[in-house]
Amino acid sequence: MRSGTAARRARLPWSWFGLVPFFGYVSVFFLLPTAVIAYSAFRVRGEGGASTFGVANMSAALGGAYLDALWNSATMSLVCAVIAAVLGMVLAYAVATSRGGLLQKLVSTSAAVLANFGGLPLAFLFVAAIGNAGVLTVFVQERLGLSLRDDLGLDLYSRGGVQFVYLYFLIPLMVLVITPAIEGLRPEWREAAEGLGARGWQYWRHVAGPALLPHFLGSIALLFCTAFSSYATAEALTNGTLAITPLRIDGALSGNVLAGQENLGAALALSMIVVVVPLTLLYQLMQRRSSRWLQ
């Protein structure tokens, strides 16, 4: 075979060419559009249609109702992420400690499917079930004389309703992400802890908790980003009436009311990116840290 350091060194630059297709592809189909977003966000259309550089669109995107929308997006996603993280972890733990291998396989398959099932079809399912003309709504109305919305405060077309639907794909995502970490908790640790006289909650507080914490926090970051970026579900459920940034971007880009506001759409997109980037980095960082213990 080949031998000699000289030949090896001469080969290295050649091999890097093999990565050109990959880096080229990502640059053209991802970095380029991103650059266009950053560029357009700072372009302002003046009178007569000419464009110049300016911060008018960015300041509009970061003020007034658009800032409210960004804040709404962030708080809604945070609430969903935390709830889904806690519930998902509880569910994952329940499944991991159960006896049936069949149950575990069933749950892992379902989780993979459901985590993927967000967006439109999910919204339609819920509308059919508990929407204004949904099966359950009508049933409750006719049999019990109660209105889901007025008497029980369950309004699918509100912020709370959208959050409720988001949980449907966020919880499975959490289960998928946290199960290997839970399975990575070695039984020896629990036995050792009990051997030293620790109770259940002490085990959790001092052993399992700290081991899982980075992974848990990282998962919250991932769930947050997923909820924050979701567009299809909210759009299908509320038809643009919910005040969150993805829907505002859609309104700026395509609609019958706001004319000539594409640069505002770019500014809004840039504001979303600025929120998501640090959280994605946080997620990556947490992944690295927790994998040290739980691999």
Place this chain on the structure above:
Amino acid sequence: MVAVIGAPVAPSTVTPTAGAPAPTAAPPQSRGRVRRAGPPVRFWRGVVLGLAGLYFLGPVLVAFWFTVDGADGPSLAAYTRIFTATGFVDAMTSSLLLGLISVAITLALMVPTMLLVHLRLPRARPYVEVFSLLPLVIPPVALVVGVRGVLGWGNGSEFVEVSAVFTALQDKSLPLVLALMYVVIALPFTYRSLDAGLRGSKVTVLVEAALNLGARWPTVLWRVVLPALRTSLLNAGFLAFALVMGEYTIAKILIFPTFPVWLAQSGATDGQLQVALALLSLAVTWALLLIVVAVAGRTRKAKP
């Protein structure tokens, strides 16, 4: 919608039997089930699982009832109406083709790249990893703003060839621009899947062994590497395909009639049909995943 399956974990969880047995085995019982619990915990576990089942299965069952609840009693009319719905066949064909093309481009792009990185350029791995995870950072609803800008620039280009290419990419019946973008969006997940598969199957060792036994590179790639990677290839393919079939944001804002976009519009005229299709897409995704798992299981059993 974005970040779908939990990236770093999907491969090992989706195909639980496919963690390839490494020659240098990990210490036994270091992984596996958590310690089983006593009766009171079992009760709570039952409650948790019961509630979860209710929340996840409930809407599906109720929605199913919605689709079969016809004016003259229960019927499956909504499901048979699907095939005659205007635009369904075109939209479905478009999405299916886009899915297959996206999978093809993804594998053609990522498999050689990942192999090159693992076998020849381990130093490049961090860079490839960062580039693969970049798409997670930009939500599709934001990315499409940039894509529109690039498309507008290309369409208005003063070079005939350039605008002809851009025209072809935006053909209504098969918008290849969508396939190209979907490859990028699926990148974080397909990268993870292939990466986990390459690491788990200890490809470097296998390749060394094969080369030592005198095999040439083509043989090594075809008969050693690819079969070892079969599970993660299937996984990556499944992830990419499912993502394409469900992707709504970019297709809607660029106004291409793919299946999800058509599905959203169909509700304006036929609500039952819409929900029936939503349920079917859930069922089909499930079936696809079961096939992937089954094939993966068979791969495992085939090993001695």
Place this chain on the structure above:
Amino acid sequence: MRRTSIRNAGIILVAGAVVLGSAACTKKADATASPAAAATATSVADVGGMEALIAAAKAEGSLNLIALPRDWAGYGDLIDNFGAKYGIPVTVDNPEASSADEVNAIKSLKGQDRAPDAVDVGTAFAISGAEEGLYAPYRVATWDGIPETQKSPDGTWYADYGGYISIGCDAAKVAVCPASFADLAKPEYRGKVALTGDPLKSNSALMSVWSAALANGGSVDNIAPGIDYFGKLKASGNYVPVKATAATIQSGETPIVVDWDYLNAAKTKDLANAGVRWSVAVSNDATIGSYYAQAISATAPHPAAARLWQEYLYSDEGQNGYLAGYARPARLPAMQAAGTVDPALAEHLPAVNVKAEFPTDAQATAAKNTLTQTWASTVQ
């Protein structure tokens, strides 16, 4: 040795490909032939008369339109009749597209064969597109019959049809149909009132809110009372934030819909088979009127066909076609004076019992800004 020569060969190949490729690209300016006469024609006379225009349009062979649903203002029949009369096949892209999508399609499909030839957009988009130079000026033969305030002085856009904000109601599900904005707040309409979408995306929803403003002490310069009014309706549960469509009306989710009168009126016949008794009333306490506008794309792939389409739309036959769709054509006053209105069609327009306001574009921009800032927080 072999490796070096392979590498060299590769480098030469790639370099050669790049050089050849860049040399082979043709600039569009060199490649296109001189534009057809029709592309710069600003009236029928420029093309040499109606016969010449028809001939040129037939030679082009087709017409591309966009965002025209068949049941919108009678467009279904208008398109069919145009195609039959002149033998020119018409393709309608994206019937569900919005005005912004139409303008964007002109820009993003420039130079392609499937670019739209003519667009039907809201006035704001007509003005904004004209500023960007997207439209070709053209004055139809019946130009003088279009009121001055409803066309641009340079001929880049011109109103085609319009209507008033009305309240549509399913008499099969609602005992007494509301006739005014004040009625909508009544407790018996709880959970029944819907708009056609979010006012920040749907023009008719915007105008509905604005009409409510007029009915509640506001004016064309002050939309705030309308926003407050809908906030009140939402709080009392009367207003449901569901986008009203034919499906939601049929299912009973949205038995009362505030929308353009021509859209509401068209539903009466469409939904009669589904057990819906849809009645329409232009709100009696206040209403806003507004027109949509036609414009020809400056980069239309079929300029003669585009101009022939405009001539058809503004002819008596075309304008009566809008009437058949319950919309009020722009030339209605002129046609009534000349007696060319189809009397049966004019009869079936919903009655208007209140003086309607027609906001200018500047007022619309101000209203949109106010709406953008306060709608979400008031009506959530």
